[in-house]
Amino acid sequence: MTNSAVSSPVAFMAVIIFSLTTLSLLPRLALAQDAGVTRHYTFDIQLQNVSRLCHMKSMVTVNGKYPGPRIVAREGDKLLIKVVNHVQHNISIHWHGIRQLQTGWADGPAYITQCPIQTGQSYVYNFTIVGQRGTLFWHAHISWLRATVYGPLIILPKRNISYPFAKPHKEVPIIFGEWFNADPEAIISQALQTGGGPNVSDAYTINGLPGLLYNCSAKDTFKLKVKPGKTYLLRLINAALNDELFFSIANHTLTIVEADAIYVKPFETDMLLITPGQTTNVLLKAKPYFPGATFLMTARPVRDRPWNL
Ligand SMILES: [Cu+2]
Numbered sequence: 001m002t003n004s005a006v007s008s009p010v011a012f013m014a015v016i017i018f019s020l021t022t023l024s025l026l027p028r029l030a031l032a033q034d035a036g037v038t039r040h041y042t043f044d045i046q047l048q049n050v051s052r053l054c055h056m057k058s059m060v061t062v063n064g065k066y067p068g069p070r071i072v073a074r075e076g077d078k079l080l081i082k083v084v085n086h087v088q089h090n091i092s093i094h095w096h097g098i099r100q101l102q103t104g105w106a107d108g109p110a111y112i113t114q115c116p117i118q119t120g121q122s123y124v125y126n127f128t129i130v131g132q133r134g135t136l137f138w139h140a141h142i143s144w145l146r147a148t149v150y151g152p153l154i155i156l157p158k159r160n161i162s163y164p165f166a167k168p169h170k171e172v173p174i175i176f177g178e179w180f181n182a183d184p185e186a187i188i189s190q191a192l193q194t195g196g197g198p199n200v201s202d203a204y205t206i207n208g209l210p211g212l213l214y215n216c217s218a219k220d221t222f223k224l225k226v227k228p229g230k231t232y233l234l235r236l237i238n239a240a241l242n243d244e245l246f247f248s249i250a251n252h253t254l255t256i257v258e259a260d261a262i263y264v265k266p267f268e269t270d271m272l273l274i275t276p277g278q279t280t281n282v283l284l285k286a287k288p289y290f291p292g293a294t295f296l297m298t299a300r301p302v303r304d305r306p307w308n309l
Pocket of ligand 1: 139277
């Protein structure tokens, strides 16, 4: 059997080379699966006319959107976000809750980890999401510009990794905020000059909309259409300036599955409290009866202003 394939020196070499290549590739393949991809975003800071409660005003936004655009990435991905400032205010953007491991310059607080981005200038935020998945958000981090400059930062699990709960039918960001009829920059600057407390906002908002309980606001109501019996993942974000908010949905319980981009042991509740800067993912199972029924979804502070009571 002198001509057998295995005993031929060429074939033997081929086997050796194949094994070596396989061995050296394996760790790299494993690494590539873990490493994630690079995702590019451009944030143009620009003015936009927005009207709520019958008050039209020009506000600072990202890409003309209020609330701002969603960032979607997976755990392990690198984000490159170019922020271009086209307005008269200096600005910086903070990636709220992201652990900036060795990327402190991308954190965003103006005058803490960076100089603010001046009019006509730009800055590229460069960071990698490590060991976090769930919902976070981004917002302006200078003066009170975060009143209008904010948006969701959604971190999906790594590819081929599933949620530690049943896959929801749909995922929906629900971002709470505050609407001021006046310019928030004027409000904070007046407060700093007088030493008094800043004027409070005129409405709380869900996805930028005050909802039908306010005057001149019925058409500005966030509506979520659901199918009976299906489960929805609500990505709750409190981007309000100053107020802790109670959130609940009439006749429904919520299952909390994640908080601040960390999974938690699921538990049920009728109502939850979310403070500014907090984020949490909850599962909503739409009730399988009452065809065509509507359920109010509300967010309100611990103590409302007297004129709203
Ligand atoms: Cu923040």
